[in-house]
Amino acid sequence: xxxxxAPTTHTSQxxxxxxxxxxxxxxxxxxxxxxQPRMGxxxxxxxxxxxxxxxxxxxxxxxTITVDSYTRVGDHAAASQxxxxxxxxxxxxxxxxxxxxxxxxxxxVAAGDFPVQVRHGAARAQRIVAxxxxxxxxxxxxxPVSYCLPYSRTHLRDSVLCWRQCCELLMAPRADRxxxxxxxxxxxxxxxxxxxxxxIAVSVLEGLFFRQQGLRSISLSxxxxxxxxxxxxxxxxxxxxxxxLLPDVEWHIVLYTYxxxxxxxxxxxxxxxxxxxxxxxxxxAARLVVKTxxxxxxxxxxxxxxxxxxxxxxxxxxxxRSGAEVADTGIHAEACALxxxxxxxxxxxxxxxxxxxxxxYLDVPYCLHPDNQGRSRSYLDEHGRLCWxxxxxxxxxxxSAPRGAARMTSAxxxxxxxxxxxxxxxxxxxxxx
Amino acid sequence: xKLNNTIDERPCALLTSVASDSHTWNLVYLQLVLEELGFRVxxxxxxxxxxxxxxxxxxxxxxxxVVSSVNGHGRAEGIxxxxxxxxxxxxxxxxxxxxGKLGICGAAxxxxxxxxxxxxxxxxxxxxxxxxSFVRSxxxxxx
Numbered sequence: 194x195x196x197x198x199a200p201t202t203h204t205s206q207x208x209x210x211x212x213x214x215x216x217x218x219x220x221x222x223x224x225x226x227x228x229q230p231r232m233g234x235x236x237x238x239x240x241x242x243x244x245x246x247x248x249x250x251x252x253x254x255x256x257t258i259t260v261d262s263y264t265r266v267g268d269h270a271a272a273s274q275x276x277x278x279x280x281x282x283x284x285x286x287x288x289x290x291x292x293x294x295x296x297x298x299x300x301x302v303a304a305g306d307f308p309v310q311v312r313h314g315a316a317r318a319q320r321i322v323a324x325x326x327x328x329x330x331x332x333x334x335x336x337p338v339s340y341c342l343p344y345s346r347t348h349l350r351d352s353v354l355c356w357r358q359c360c361e362l363l364m365a366p367r368a369d370r371x372x373x374x375x376x377x378x379x380x381x382x383x384x385x386x387x388x389x390x391x392x393i394a395v396s397v398l399e400g401l402f403f404r405q406q407g408l409r410s411i412s413l414s415x416x417x418x419x420x421x422x423x424x425x426x427x428x429x430x431x432x433x434x435x436x437x438l439l440p441d442v443e444w445h446i447v448l449y450t451y452x453x454x455x456x457x458x459x460x461x462x463x464x465x466x467x468x469x470x471x472x473x474x475x476x477x478a479a480r481l482v483v484k485t486x487x488x489x490x491x492x493x494x495x496x497x498x499x500x501x502x503x504x505x506x507x508x509x510x511x512x513x514r515s516g517a518e519v520a521d522t523g524i525h526a527e528a529c530a531l532x533x534x535x536x537x538x539x540x541x542x543x544x545x546x547x548x549x550x551x552x553x554y555l556d557v558p559y560c561l562h563p564d565n566q567g568r569s570r571s572y573l574d575e576h577g578r579l580c581w582x583x584x585x586x587x588x589x590x591x592x593s594a595p596r597g598a599a600r601m602t603s604a605x606x607x608x609x610x611x612x613x614x615x616x617x618x619x620x621x622x623x624x625x626x
Numbered sequence: 627x628k629l630n631n632t633i634d635e636r637p638c639a640l641l642t643s644v645a646s647d648s649h650t651w652n653l654v655y656l657q658l659v660l661e662e663l664g665f666r667v668x669x670x671x672x673x674x675x676x677x678x679x680x681x682x683x684x685x686x687x688x689x690x691x692v693v694s695s696v697n698g699h700g701r702a703e704g705i706x707x708x709x710x711x712x713x714x715x716x717x718x719x720x721x722x723x724x725x726g727k728l729g730i731c732g733a734a735x736x737x738x739x740x741x742x743x744x745x746x747x748x749x750x751x752x753x754x755x756x757x758x759s760f761v762r763s764x765x766x767x768x769x
Contacts, residue, residue, distance in 0.1 A: 262646040262697050266673050271646070283698045314648060344648035346673050385651065453651075492698070559654050561671040603658035610651060 214410030233259025252506030390527030460621030553586030
């Protein structure tokens with residue numbers, strides 16, 4: 194089952210069948226972890242080269258087109274100007290770029306055996322979704338909360354309206370009858386220092402929002418945090434809740450390799466990437482969005498992306514799915530309490546989410562967005578587990594035992610944000626010895 | 627705004643990103659640093675449009691303006707923003723600094739940022755004097 198051993202024959206073994214969700218489901222069914230890069234280039238030729246390199250990597254892969262930050266914030270004039278000037282952007286300007294050129298980028302690259310997802314980070318993503326549909330694609334990611342609170346100034350109620358329209362655009366009738374796929378970024382939020390129960394709750398609630406808007410192929414995200422036992426408990430809790438609340442849609446779990454300050458050493462970075470691949474296999478996650486060893490320093494090259502995909506795939510192939518019991522520290526109970534409290538607010542999940550944030554039932558720690566109450570706080574305990582110090586008005590006070598807020602200094606914050614970086618750089622050094 | 631009987635006499639710092647940058651951990655961290663240096667901080671958060679930065683700068687009259695960006699567009703957008711700030715007579719001598727990961731391909735050109743109107747540039751990984759020591763020497767009322 195080693196995918197790294199036979200790169201040339203592997204591509205031909207890709208399961209056929211239209212649609213991003215179906216491809217991931219079939220790969221998961223045959224024991225292959227799907228690995229995915231974060232790549233996005235402004236030059237169409239380089240974007241195509243990046244997709245081809247991803248497709249031909251010695252791994253079961255899906256492709257990524259990440260849009261640039263001008264396009265993400267809706268400043269299409271700036272993106273067009275950069276295209277006209279020939280200046281480099283930090284991603285692919287899918288709205289400003291001619292749709293014919295984008296179809297050319299994808300021609301004989303994107304297919305049933307190599308679906309491509311557009312990644313963007315936009316709260317107001319309608320034009321991006323329209324552009325990806327026009328280019329023949331049908332998979333993207335985001336969500337009314339997860340692409341609003343961390344990344345924008347858009348009001349949450351406006352973001353919910355935008356995402357209703359995005360869902361509608363994505364479900365436009367298609368000739369190939371593939372099921373459009375939408376991934377919630379809810380299990381990532383700010384990427385760091387959010388205790389797992391809230392990540393799970395937002396992931397599930399956005400998944401339910403997509404389902405209510407008519408989507409039938411969904412993925413639920415979770416970002417690797419600071420303690421692998423806690424992460425395993427969290428992903429298993431997410432699966433249990435999803436199985437219960439999304440019985441009638443095709444869904445899978447996508448794990449993100451750690452999104453915060455990345456190990457600065459190559460060995461530390463590789464150890465962290467491998468640990469995320471093993472975590473995915475152990476917990477039954479079907480897809481992994483990887484990070485490269487260059488991550489702490491700059492935007493990675495195509496070759497560095499391919500190396501990360503192949504490293505993750507090899508680690509996954511060597512890992513065993515675990516049947517072992519995971520200790521229950523209350524993550525499942527906390528996440529259920531959050532999800533139930535929000536669903537009780539309104540039968541429409543979009544309206545329920547807006548009310549939940551205004552009441553503080555959901556409150557993301559360290560989030561600066563004006564629609565977030567900002568009364569919750571978290572900290573890392575001596576084992577690197579994420580815990581609540583303040584829960585604000587979230588209905589988990591009886592389940593969680595918040596420590597109370599000792600004032601966090603800038604040095605404390607930096608220590609927490611760099612915990613994984615320091616831990617894995619240190620592990621990398623002793624590994625060599 | 628909270629009603630409070632005591633008047634906050636701390637000097638005021640305006641902390642902002644640039645329009646295309648959605649990152650906020652840099653802003654959360656810098657707010658704590660500035661508070662520890664004795665400032666009252668207005669943190670404008672992610673994706674700050676140019677006009678919001680200019681409007682808030684004019685209405686607050688801060689003793690320090692800090693622009694922080696890590697998405698690689700900081701050089702281009704920082705130059706655009708600081709020119710608008712410097713074109714306001716009220717902000718002609720206000721200390722304005724920028725820092726972070728400012729270019730897509732590693733270090734941005736600090737000279738062009740200074741020429742456009744920044745008093746100091748704190749490029750990630752570049753040598754130079756520290757942000758706190760700059761603040762202490764430029765803002766008489768900092769701790």
